[in-house]
Amino acid sequence: xxxxxxxxxxxxxxxxxxxxxxxxxxxxxxxxxxxxxxxxxxxxxxxxxxxxxxxxxxxxxxxxxxxxxxxxxxxxxxxxxxxxxxxxxxxxxxxxxxxxxxxxxxxxxxxxxxxxxxxxxxxxxxxxxxxxxxxxxxxxxxxxxxxxxxxxxxxxxxxxxxxxxxxxxxxxxxxxxxxxxxxxxxxxxxxxxxxxxxxxxxxxxxxxxxxxxxxxxxxxxxxxxxxxxxxxxxxxxxxxxxxxxxxxxxxxxxxxxxxxxxxxxxxxxxxxxxxxxxxxxxxxxxxxxxxxxxxxxxxxxxxxxxxxxxxxxxxxxxxxxxxxxxxxxxxxxxxxxxxxxxxxxxxxxxxxxxxxxxxxxxxxxxxxxxxxxxxxxxxxxxxxxxxxxxxxxxxxxxxxxxxxxxxxxxxxxxxxxxxxxxxxxxxxxxxxxxxxxxxxxxxxxxxxxxxxxxxxxxxxxxxxxxxxxxxxxxxxxxxxxxxxxxxxxxxxxxxxxxxxxxxxxxxxxxxxxxxxxxxxxxxxxxxxxxxxxxxxxxxxxxxxxxxxxxxxxxxxxxxxxxxxxxxxxxxxxxxxxxxxxxxxxxxxxxxxxxxxxxxxxxxxxxx
Numbered sequence: 001x002x003x004x005x006x007x008x009x010x011x012x013x014x015x016x017x018x019x020x021x022x023x024x025x026x027x028x029x030x031x032x033x034x035x036x037x038x039x040x041x042x043x044x045x046x047x048x049x050x051x052x053x054x055x056x057x058x059x060x061x062x063x064x065x066x067x068x069x070x071x072x073x074x075x076x077x078x079x080x081x082x083x084x085x086x087x088x089x090x091x092x093x094x095x096x097x098x099x100x101x102x103x104x105x106x107x108x109x110x111x112x113x114x115x116x117x118x119x120x121x122x123x124x125x126x127x128x129x130x131x132x133x134x135x136x137x138x139x140x141x142x143x144x145x146x147x148x149x150x151x152x153x154x155x156x157x158x159x160x161x162x163x164x165x166x167x168x169x170x171x172x173x174x175x176x177x178x179x180x181x182x183x184x185x186x187x188x189x190x191x192x193x194x195x196x197x198x199x200x201x202x203x204x205x206x207x208x209x210x211x212x213x214x215x216x217x218x219x220x221x222x223x224x225x226x227x228x229x230x231x232x233x234x235x236x237x238x239x240x241x242x243x244x245x246x247x248x249x250x251x252x253x254x255x256x257x258x259x260x261x262x263x264x265x266x267x268x269x270x271x272x273x274x275x276x277x278x279x280x281x282x283x284x285x286x287x288x289x290x291x292x293x294x295x296x297x298x299x300x301x302x303x304x305x306x307x308x309x310x311x312x313x314x315x316x317x318x319x320x321x322x323x324x325x326x327x328x329x330x331x332x333x334x335x336x337x338x339x340x341x342x343x344x345x346x347x348x349x350x351x352x353x354x355x356x357x358x359x360x361x362x363x364x365x366x367x368x369x370x371x372x373x374x375x376x377x378x379x380x381x382x383x384x385x386x387x388x389x390x391x392x393x394x395x396x397x398x399x400x401x402x403x404x405x406x407x408x409x410x411x412x413x414x415x416x417x418x419x420x421x422x423x424x425x426x427x428x429x430x431x432x433x434x435x436x437x438x439x440x441x442x443x444x445x446x447x448x449x450x451x452x453x454x455x456x457x458x459x460x461x462x463x464x465x466x467x468x469x470x471x472x473x474x475x476x477x478x479x480x481x482x483x484x485x486x487x488x489x490x491x492x493x494x495x496x497x498x499x500x501x502x503x504x505x506x507x508x509x510x511x512x513x514x515x516x517x518x519x520x521x522x523x524x525x526x527x528x529x530x531x532x533x534x535x536x537x538x539x540x541x542x543x544x545x546x547x548x549x550x551x552x553x554x555x556x557x558x559x560x561x562x563x564x565x566x567x568x569x570x571x572x573x574x575x576x577x578x579x580x581x582x583x584x585x586x587x588x589x590x591x592x593x594x595x596x597x598x599x600x601x602x603x604x605x606x607x
Contacts, residue, residue: 036172043165047140050160051129053083054144058156061091062146065099065153074100074112081110085161087139091146092155096120099154106161123155138162201229208236281355281373286366289313301355301375302347314369321345326352334359338369344376354380400431456497456586463492463538463607464526470505471524477513483542484523492526492538494607496587504580508542508603511576515601516546527604539592543602549595557593580605 057080064072077089081104089110091100097120101113123143124130130143139159146154201223208221221240223233281298283291291312299306302324309317318334324347325331337343338359347353359371407424410416416424468487476482494501512522527539549557557577581591584605595601 038172042168043162046160046162046165047131050140050142050158051131051144053080053086053160054142054156054158055129056080057089057158058144058146058154061156062148062153065091065146066148070099074102077102078110078112085164086110086158087161088157088159090121090157092121092123092157094123094152094154096123096155106163127152133162138166198229201232205229205232205236208240279375281371281375283309283317283371283373284367285314285369285371287368289368291317292367298373301353301373324348334371337371351377351381353377400435403431404428404435456500458495458497458587460493460495461498461501463494463540464488464490466498466501467505467524467526467540470502470509474506474509476522480513480519481521483509483512484521486525488526490528492528494538496589496607500583500587504583504605505540505542507576507580508605512542512544512546512601512603516544518546520545520600529606537606539604539606541602541604543600545600548597548599548601549593550597554593554595557595 057076061073061076064070064076073091077091077100080086081089081102087104087106089100089102089104090098092098102110103113104110124145127145127147129145132141132143133139134141138161140162142156142158142160144156144158145152146156204223205221221233221236223229278295278297281301282293282295283298284293286292291309294306294309298304299309302321304320304324308320312320314334321334322331326346326348329346331345332343334343334357337357338361342356342358345355345357347355353375354377356374356376357371359369361369407428411421411424464487467485471483471485474483509522509524516522522542522544525541525543527541529537529539531537577591577593584591584607587607589605589607592604592606593601594604
């Protein structure tokens, strides 16, 4: 109990006391380093002994070398080789020729080695004692000059074995390692025992902090241990209360932010879908005057790549659009597009593309200008076609109307014979019929556009039988032969509207006679096609040998108001083929036209 009272309460004091104990243990390990010094001193003693032995041998051999007694030198070397750990003794002349060589292997007696007396050995350059250490062989080599006051007589080479010294060194380090290991084994349990309670408190504080981060640490924290742990307990409890208060505020803020972010994301998705899928082109310029955004519609209209547009200013983009414009296009430039009037731009192509460009300035922080581009090619083409149609319709209607008006006026004001009157009435009837046909085509086209196939009465019919019925009721133009036709015995069931199919056949047959004004024959054939999809297709082929079509005219067949004969010699509105094509498509079929200029035309109605 008394010892417990003396134990410091603060953790830093406790840690200082433990570190003092560890320092005492470390001082005890200093003995190992003392052993290192002993090893160093032992090595110095060996070196001194080797130098003393070499010097003593040199002094003893001086007189023998002076009188030329090599046998005496050899005997002297053999006696010295028996001392200590000498492994080799060599005596060389000043020129490096061996005079005496003695080898002493461990556990054996020294023996003279008779080397080649003519061989030379490199000698030290300085006439002073020299030491060299060969760590691999654990050998110390001493070079001792033998000299008088006047001259150098010889060199003595002595190799001293350091194996015992190495073994002693290894033993010292092994003992030192054992001492260090024992110190660690002794200190570790003591340190762990000392740190057990503080570490338990630290673990408890860590657990509380983790639970606090996970919104679970609501219960007060209680720690045992030094004063630092109690200070940590109070700090964590205070932090827990503050965090709970901040968490309430933060949760409300996060919920509000999420709702706002969700609304903003929904608005961005809507705007992105509008901009991306808009049929009109859109470009935005940032505050630096550079293009920052463009949608696919603009790229598709102009044929430019996205990397060619983004980053351009209005002048750069203006230059690129002018390069794409047709020659002579009256384009005032992008700068004029931000005025009250839209600018028109016609781009090269077949057919040329007509664009309407308008711009707006904004007060947004990131967008300075917005450019709108709409494709009015179709509208211009429709306007052109309507103008051509009005001209054509006026011409086609004026001709029969003028004839009708003229003949009626003659019949009112003049008397004619019965035959002449009948002829004039017949002409009035033909011109009236022509006007009715023109008006019927216009009404058919209007009904198709307005109602589509909603008024069609579909039924399953035999196509071959339907064609036979149409031909039996058909009257060819006056003076023309009936169309050539070979009925088919094979059943050809199709799902069509009877009246619309008859109309398509009669329109196509009428065109075949109309565009073969030279009286060339017209033939009709029935076709069967079995493609890879397994569905059987039936077709009616109507072939004439009339004026035919050029490739350019053939590519435009089926366009509304287009006529292959622009001379006006062949009457018509240019709606017949387009009506046939749209009727077939509404009934699930298609129109196929093959033609060669001057050779005739083949039209196939596939169902």
